[in-house]
Amino acid sequence: MTELFSAPIEQSLLSAFMDFAEVSDYIDQVQIEDFYFGKHQIVFQHIKEQHTKGESHDSVIIWERIRANSLEATQVDESYMMELASNIGVPGLIPTHIKQLKDFSTRRKIHDLSKHIGTIANDTLSYTGESALEKVQSLVSGLDNTSNQQATYSVKSIAESVLGDIIDRHQKMHEGIEVKTGVKTGFTELDNKLDRIDRTDLVIIGARPSMGKTTFAQNIMLDLAVNQGEVVLFMSGEMSKEQIMERMISGLGQIPLKQVRSAQFDSEGAGCIYRAVDTLKKCPIFINDKASPSLADIRREARKVKQKTGGKLNAIVVDYLQIMTPPDKTGNKVQEIGDISWGLKKIAKDFGCPVIALSQLNRSLETRPNKRPVMSDIRESGAIEQDADIIMFIYRDEVYNKDSKEAGTAEIIIGKARNGSTGTVRLATDLGRATFCDLSPEYYTQLQVVGQSAGGGV
Template sequence: MSELYSIPVEQAVLSSLMDHEQGSGDYIEQLTESDFYATRHQVIFHHIKNQYSKGEAHDSLVIWEMIRRNAQDAQHCTEEYFLELTSTIARFGLLGTHVKKLKDLAVRRKIQDLSKTITTIANDTESYTSETAIEKVQALAAGLDGKVTQNETCSVGDVSKDVLESILDRHQKIHAGIEVKVGVKTGFTELDNKLDRIDRTDLVIIGARPSMGKTTLAQNIMLDLAVNQGEVVLFMSGEMSKEQIMERMISGVGQISLKKVRSALFDEADAGCIYQAVKTIQQCPIFINDKASPSLADIRREARKVKQKTGGRLNAIVVDYLQIMTPPEKSGNKVQEIGDISWGLKKIAKDFECPVIALSQLNRSLENRQDKRPVMSDIRESGAIEQDADIIMFIYRDEVYNKSSKDMGVAEIIIGKARNGSTGTVRLATDLSKASFSDLSPEYYSHMEGL
């Protein structure tokens, strides 16, 4: 078996970095101490990188002086060895090749170490469940590509040119009657007017107390995305089974009572509605996973599977609901756990470049207020969610609390946060018996204006 390190390559890299201080910065930024196998080489590179980070010289004389002053470092790297190293003539033109080889060997060593760690995790049945073991292994494996990922710093001049080109391109296409997709829509006219659009990297939170219809609203948005916008959607349902979800979808699309669908007590006309609804749904690019208490790792895995099945397409992920998800690490601190989940969902949205729409339960304390319309602080363990989310919407139906409400069949969608849109309240018609939200009729607005 070949050795997963090369002392000559490590020596060539270090010698080049010290001999050619000018022009070596990009390579220094790519490397870490662990990329070097020999401890004395790790010591030398530590001081090279430290000097570079401070913007100070890092030639061989300076680096040796730094090592000499530290008794522990001097034990690992003697003066005799350092003189031998610096007498090595390394060609700067080959530095890129040597760095690539160094990184490759380092990654292979990490894989070897990870295999040992995986064995330890697999055998530790007390500290890890099978689910948390998978998440731990996936997290460890995520850092094995050997690349230093960083967002490039750009001048505003460069960015402005790109943005202007994009704006002008969209402008021309719009005037030419060409459809331009820059985000996704909810499918509700007034709501979309407020939000403008949901961007491809947005985390959207829909919060409500039980019986307000948050799952129904999410499913309505999901169906509009698939049926009317041609988007691919992954629905992670931690609460309902695939069959329950499908019954609701049939009820909503077919506009037939959910009770009739569930009981199978329907007449011939209803049967026709059910058949047509199923026919429509069968054409929808919607994928459903009903694993109880899904984890972030589960969502990532299923998202990758959907992209494989659809030729790389995934346009939205719906999660029902946030508080029953399995956190990456169970700390016993619910606020911390929910924070880890919300940040993880935001990262999934960015990594997969598709919005994540997550449902959220609200605190019971709002039931004690005279005005029971939700506010931001009503989100359970709300701090991190408020920060991570791009859009936060609440559902309020007055009829739930007031049986003689003048707003029977009307839901208020309260936009508490819209990073790129407008906050405020939008009203939708609702019929939860048919699993439906819809735009209100013009007659409703005419009536409201006359009051």
Template sequence: MPRSRTGEEILDEAERLIFQIAEARPKTGGPIGINDILVKAIDRIDTLFNLGEAITGLSTGFTDLDEATSGLQPADLIIVAGRPSMGKTTFAMNLVENAVLRTDKAVLVFSLEMPSESIVIRMLASLGRIDQTKVRAGKLDDDDWPRLTSAVNLLNDRKLFIDDTAGISPSEMRARTRRLAREHGEIALIMVDYLQLMQIPGSSGDSRVNEISEISRSLKGLAKEFNCPVIALSQLNRSLEQRPNKRPVNSDLRESGAIEQDADIIMFVYRDEVYHPETEYKGVAEIIIGKQRNGPIGTTRLAFLGKYSRFEDLAPGSYQFDDE
């Protein structure tokens, strides 16, 4: 028996229809003839050819990662996962920072875990290369203030929007994104931290797996509707802690195989020093691409500057990728 729609879902549908009428948009969805699709496909290929660049999407800001992915592609759902203390939020926010500095389009962050002020403080520490503990405590040295001013100037007047509503539902997230697009134009990137904190209104909570599956599908739908990459952070199962090799694999994604199915790219953040403090790879993070629908899988390495909440490039070519 099909699930009856909640009041929130009905309101969301009504808003969608009203918005379509207000903007005089043609009705979307439904079959499209092959000739029309071919025209669009050839136009895109021609545009990419004339650009003559390896990066066809939104640059990540990291050289080897861009080489592996060709940038973050429109309509892709990108999962960033990792165990606690690995730096997955820092990595995702660095992707946001790089997007904000490279595009005039809107960038939207849904931070379900951290308040917006904390997010911005971390961004300022990263962009200014200032010890984040000093920024949070307000104990800045004389040479920190110019760095802070420079970071503020980098973010000032950018189209960056942060929504820190806790427990937001997929339908409310979609409605708020529509309003933002109506008011501020095309969206370049959406980031969600993190998907397990989203809630389904009216759910009994009996099957968290089904809830996460619905959330995962909704995030992929969000990416398609706004034709922009959506980065969603995800938790990993604790069971990987019992393995000798603690590098994550796709099956470690917590609570739902649907995340693996819906994702176009799955990236894991792994730092060996978290488990092995005496490792020779201190300050090195592995970005493990466990799935890429249209590209290679493998590992790239970045420098991790924890006190600055920042990842940076290592020497070019510090990656290992498979052809499939």
């Protein structure tokens, strides 16, 4: 078996860390567990402590600290410290040695993790198949992120970094270069309210049945892929991939969904369908229609998409939250939904892409005179309200009032926007063609005139 450590590399680094003051920045890049030998971990621990306190140190000081601890002194004696001191490290080789040290450390963690996974696989009492898979993926994800863990930075360094980013974006925009800092919904007024959806946001879209939440989400997904060139993973726990494709063809081709589903269309309709399909074939959209997907399923499919696209994944859409399989089936629906919403937020952060999840609303709102949704209408809402960065609701008055003057429009009610504005945006709807779209400027002008008349012309 290949040895997953190197004593000479560890000794060389320890020697350099003790005897060269100018290498202090490198100490922050190394963790105690990166060293394989216990006595090397003891030596480095004292080096790290001295460095953290801002106190100078050399081999003599480190030995004095070790000698003060009788247990440590039995593992690291004076003769070994003298051996380390005689091993003259080369400052110029420190980056190379650190890279090799961390490579060995990572491989040891993978080896240890494989044993842990074997234990989980055989523990049929503590884990179901799904919860075991979720646990394993969580462990693997944690291992993948260990090298990217962020240290604590001073406000000065953060300010300088952020200022540099702002100036860089400003310069690029001044030069007419497109700068992407997040993603857009594709709806002008809505994007003006939200500003943008950040790369680690959890976005919840809530609505009662027949409001068009799946269509709305698919419209956002199509704009992301077609107009913004973003890679999107769509996890559909409710509709089949064929049904989703029919809706996208209807929306892109602006041909009635009924004609697409029945295959009863004329030559003009055929042209619309072929053009829509031609556009869709070029779209970086990936669809998984497994019923009741779990968090583990989403993580697995997200990794697959990144492998297929050279590391790109810009958004994940989940339809819908309440039919997902929870990590642990406790029988407590509130707890289960809380675990799912937190898991989705963690996926957004881990993959660096927003997760847009659809949510059913409580039936109780149907009994209110004003049936516009509010935050408490989200089923099992407590954890979702906390975890989500953006929460939007869809309300179409014509669903409840057949003679509504607002027929053909929808209210997108922004209940929460961590970095944007709350309020209501109106969109035109044609669900027969699977479409939400911006209203014409004339509509807003007319709306303003009506508002002024109602307010006495003010």
